Amino acid sequence: MPHREIRRAPAGLGISRTASLRVPGEWAPTLRGVLQLAWPAVLEQLLNIVVDWTDAYLAGHLGTVALAAVGLSGQLINLVAVFFGALGVGATALVARAVGAGDRNQAGRITLQALVSAGAFGFAGTAFAYIGGAWLFAALGAEPAVNTAARTYLNITALSFPAMAILFVGNAALRGAGDTLTPMRTWAVVVFANAIMAWTLSGPWSPFRLGIVGLAIAAASARVIGAVQVGIRLWRGTPRLALPRQELGIEGNLLKRILRVGLPAGAEQLLLQLALLNLTGVITGLGTAAYAAHQIGLRVMSLSFLPGWGFAVAASTLTGQALGAKQPEAGKRATFTALLLALILMGTLGLALALGGPLLVDLFTEDPAVIRQGAAALRIAALIQPMMALSFVFSGALRGAGDTRYTLLITATSIWLVRLPIAILFAHGLGWGLPGAWLGMLADFSVRAMLFGWRFISGAWERVHV
Known part of the structure; x- marks a missing residue:
């Protein structure tokens, strides 16, 4: 039987040019590929935890009402983020398949459609926060002072929901393309920016004393900075993913696949x-x-x-x-x-x-x-x-x-x-x-x-x- 050649797969899969998948030595590149993807993802998640802990620490120093308000707002923010995460899962799966097939252009088109959807979901999330935030906080049994503080925090941070959506989905597309370093570095910038601004605007030694307003401004601004960083990375392109520069319209078929x-x-x-x-x-x-x-x-x-x-x-x-x-x-x-x-x-x-x-x-x-x-x-x-x-x-x-x-x-x-x-x-x-x-x-x-x-x-x- 003639030996059939198979096209080269992306680095990290541990696949050789041929179909001889049972060679023991192929586990070594697989191990390297797994570790190269995993450790930046671990650090990224750790940085996510640091953001939450920083906000909780500073809010705690502002008093019980501020701490409860930030925690209560976080529940609604997490609810909205579910939809951003959903688009991210779709982007990761489809971009990964396109990359595996060696189709850099298709990976970019999928990413663009996911980003467009993310922006739309982000604006919808902002509208939901403004319309339903006070009702949700009251339904959860928040006291009047906590409800007021939570709405103040949410009304500011909700303005960054479109940027947050782009940050989540853009990072998910990069992971699908095998780039977990950029999301990790992006979150490092978000953590640093959030911490510096929060301490400057609302920390114990802050000259501005903006309280919960300062925490909200810091959180929203940090997300915008992260979204800009991801956007620049995607616009410049990666070896496996390139955003289309001319065909910028909506592609219903790709959107349907992402949502499916x-x-x-x-x-x-x-x-x-x-x-x-x-x-x-x-x-x-x-x-x-x-x-x-x-x-x-x-x-x-x-x-x-x-x-x-x-x-x-x-x-x-x-x-x-x-x-x-x-x-x-x-x-x-x-x-x-x-x-x-x-x-x-x-x-x-x-x-x-x-x-x-x-x-x-x-x-x-x-x-x-x-x-x-x-x-x-x-x-x-x-x-x-x-x-x-x-x-x-x-x-x-x-x-x-x-x-x-x-x-x-x-x-x-x-x-x-x-x-x-x-x-x-x-x-x-x-x-x-x-x-x-x-x-x-x-x-x-x-x-x-x-x-x-x-x-x-x-x-x-x-x-x-x-």
Whole structure:
């Protein structure tokens, strides 16, 4: 039988010129490709956390009302950001396929359509914030002073929603093209700009004393700066992605493809956020100490999410590129490489959570009841880490393949029919308190890990049409 040549795939896939995919040495370039994509994504997510912590720290120094207002506004901002993230998932999957097929121009056209959609969603988000913000804050039970402060903060930051949309979607397109360094550097600029402006306008030693207004101006301005940086990078082009310079019109077919992949991802995140709001109600019913311990536990565990996020990004990008290159075996190899690394790192972090739980919680509070419950929650968090690694990486690979309807079905089913009922039963029905609620989280991620893993191993994602 004659030997058939296959076109060269993008760097990072670990695919040679020929179809000989079983050569052991091909795992080495796959490993390099996964690591090159993962570590900037981990740092990017860490920088995201730094932005949140900076705002929370400065708001806390402005008083309880300011802290509550920033947190309350953040819930609406996260709700709007779900739609930006949905477009980002669609952009990542389709750009990755175009890059895998070696079609730089198509990758640029997809990116342009995603950016146009992002801008439209951004303006719609601004309108929603102005029209529905006060109503939502009142519905969530905000006191009048908090409601007023939250609306002040939101009305300023909402002006940056179009820029925020471009920042999210532009970074997602770059990740699909295999560039995770630019998003990481962009977020570094956003963090630095936000911190400098927030401290200058509202910090303890600020000569301006603008309070929550200063925090809002800093957050909005930092997002605009980040969007401009991403826009410049995309306009200049990358080796794998070039925005069209002349054909700048709307392409309905491409928009439809982006939304076909992205909307299920957005629905998944929306249902997830709504379920988490319900879970918050379950935990607040356990008392103030339990809720404080829950919040501390989530903040500590958020650091252990980072490897899972980074390797999920790598699996998503490389799976999409492999399908574009019509070499799904390379996507499998990349995903299992990412999974092994995620299991090692998150398993190690899980051990640290189990052994150092009380010490970690003690950094945030001196309340013995909070420390006791927080430490118990973190011991359960240690058990969650392997399941979370499996869930993150396999679901990331499925999203990269465009298999977002399946990820929507599994996430929504698991969190509503597994996590919430078990949390209610164990925390309140059996009287296990906060540890019972966190056992619901363990059950949720265990179910998701099993079902995402089954879907990936079945190979059904290889036949998804995007």
